[in-house]
Amino acid sequence: xxxxxxxxxxxxxxxxxxxxxxxxxxxxxxxxxxxxxxxxxxxxxxxxxxxxxxxxxxxxxxxxxxxxxxxxxxxxxxxxxxxxxxxxxxxxxxxxxxxxxxxxxxxxxxxxxxxxxxxxxxxxxxxxxxxxxxxxxxxxxxxxxxxxxxxxxxxxxxxxxxxxxxxxxxxxxxxxxxxxxxxxxxxxxxxxxxxxxxxxxxxxxxxxxxxxxxxxxxxxxxxxxxxxxxxxxxxxxxxxxxxxx
Amino acid sequence: xxxxxxxxxxxxxxxxxxxxxxxxxxxxxxxxxxxxxxxxxxxxxxxxxxxxxxxxxxxxxxxxxxxxxxxxxxxxxxxxxxxxxxxxxxxxxxxxxxxxxxxxxxxxxxxxxxxxxxxxxxxxxxxxxxxxxxxxxxxxxxxxxxxxxxxxxxxxxxxxxxxxxxxxxxxxxxxxxxxxxxxxxxxxxxxxxxxxxxxxxxxxxxxxxxxxxxxxxxxxxxxxxx
Numbered sequence: 001x002x003x004x005x006x007x008x009x010x011x012x013x014x015x016x017x018x019x020x021x022x023x024x025x026x027x028x029x030x031x032x033x034x035x036x037x038x039x040x041x042x043x044x045x046x047x048x049x050x051x052x053x054x055x056x057x058x059x060x061x062x063x064x065x066x067x068x069x070x071x072x073x074x075x076x077x078x079x080x081x082x083x084x085x086x087x088x089x090x091x092x093x094x095x096x097x098x099x100x101x102x103x104x105x106x107x108x109x110x111x112x113x114x115x116x117x118x119x120x121x122x123x124x125x126x127x128x129x130x131x132x133x134x135x136x137x138x139x140x141x142x143x144x145x146x147x148x149x150x151x152x153x154x155x156x157x158x159x160x161x162x163x164x165x166x167x168x169x170x171x172x173x174x175x176x177x178x179x180x181x182x183x184x185x186x187x188x189x190x191x192x193x194x195x196x197x198x199x200x201x202x203x204x205x206x207x208x209x210x211x212x213x214x215x216x217x218x219x220x221x222x223x224x225x226x227x228x229x230x231x232x233x234x235x236x237x238x239x240x241x242x243x244x245x
Numbered sequence: 246x247x248x249x250x251x252x253x254x255x256x257x258x259x260x261x262x263x264x265x266x267x268x269x270x271x272x273x274x275x276x277x278x279x280x281x282x283x284x285x286x287x288x289x290x291x292x293x294x295x296x297x298x299x300x301x302x303x304x305x306x307x308x309x310x311x312x313x314x315x316x317x318x319x320x321x322x323x324x325x326x327x328x329x330x331x332x333x334x335x336x337x338x339x340x341x342x343x344x345x346x347x348x349x350x351x352x353x354x355x356x357x358x359x360x361x362x363x364x365x366x367x368x369x370x371x372x373x374x375x376x377x378x379x380x381x382x383x384x385x386x387x388x389x390x391x392x393x394x395x396x397x398x399x400x401x402x403x404x405x406x407x408x409x410x411x412x413x414x415x416x417x418x419x420x421x422x423x424x425x426x427x428x429x430x431x432x433x434x435x436x437x438x439x440x441x442x443x444x445x446x447x448x449x450x451x452x453x454x455x456x457x458x459x460x461x462x463x464x465x466x467x468x469x470x471x
Binding site: 010035069070071072090091092094095097099103104105106107108109110114116119121123124149164227 | 262266326330331333
């Protein structure tokens with residue numbers, strides 16, 4: 001497991017990647033053709049907090065996550081990572097974002113280690129071997145990491161996907177339905193990994209329909225409906241996160 | 246941040262590694278291309294002279310069909326488990342991802358062509374040694390243009406439902422200048438023309454390559470943005 005204080009060392013290792021303590025969205029609008037997926041969302045994600053983004057299908061959760069992951073650009077509104085405007089700092093910010101989704105985003109015909117090596121290289125990690133060694137140990141995947149991903153169980157797949165999402169020690173971790181298809185022990189293992197990330201000061205956004213998981217992990221809960229935030233979070237008194245419609 | 250050439254090398258090496266392990270793209274594509282050539286030889290063969298005149302068209306048609314198949318298979322790998330999304334989440338150069346996919350597809354198609362050319366020569370009574378140099382130049386240039394355009398449009402259609410149909414409908418009209426130049430130039434080469442006599446066609450193919458490689462490098466990132 002990562003020790004407290006390791007963040008500083010890892011952050012220094014990411015080269016010209018940018019650092020930030022919060023992610024702030026203001027008036028985010030995203031339009032796809034005739035569909036208004038987001039209709040003016042304000043939300044702030046803070047370091048060391050897990051923000052659960054909830055809502056029915058089609059409420060704009062995945063679109064919001066795509067904007068936060070810099071996979072799409074907002075039609076209107078601003079998205080800032082600390083002092084950095086997302087519109088002007090794409091690749092440098094991407095180096096600090098990790099995404100774990102239901103889909104593993106791993107090549108089935110490569111082994112787990114080959115996948116991790118490829119992604120470590122694509123993130124430009126100088127100490128690839130050490131980083132991979134660390135995630136292998138942390139997520140206990142050494143026993144099957146030399147096998148092709150195609151042969152993994154759902155739980156094994158998600159552990160290697162988690163290793164991929166965290167191999168570059170991201171500042172912002174986005175979780176999109178990460179517990180889908182996982183049994184109870186695997187979900188608990190995932191929750192413990194998220195707890196560890198929170199303890200390290202990572203900014204975490206969780207999109208899920210898994211209410212118990214959201215209950216277990218979330219410091220702040222934001223509800224989206226029809227592309228708008230409809231429920232202000234019941235933030236703990238000490239929580240620096242906030243969201244508003 | 247990781248640069249374009251390094252990204253291209255990593256992505257192409259990944260594709261080659263998967264292909265070396267599975268043989269999926271080259272084997273299926275080569276079989277398909279060979280089948281086209283064999284069926285054409287059985288259908289169209291009249292005599293040696295007619296066969297030699299038909300050979301350029303058969304060769305390029307089988308390459309074009311096999312090429313569309315190869316593109317689809319190569320990009321299917323990026324679709325499974327949504328790995329393309331994973332690539333786009335990294336800070337790696339988007340142009341590098343495009344070039345890497347194109348380089349991988351180029352390698353697959355050149356291997357397939359190395360099998361199709363002797364097969365077509367055998368069935369259509371073409372003596373290969375005298376034409377090998379100019380033919381290789383035409384095939385390499387034609388294939389570069391094909392994969393440059395094919396990679397861009399495969400990436401665009403990778404998330405659509407009827408992707409093979411859409412790719413064929415969009416790609417074939419687009420690459421028709423390169424295909425026409427390739428067929429006519431190959432006909433002249435099979436008719437005894439040397440490299441210098443086909444220079445005009447080679448220039449057309451090179452210009453086509455330049456336009457589509459540059460277009461792919463410039464357009465891939467905006468096309469992938471949403």
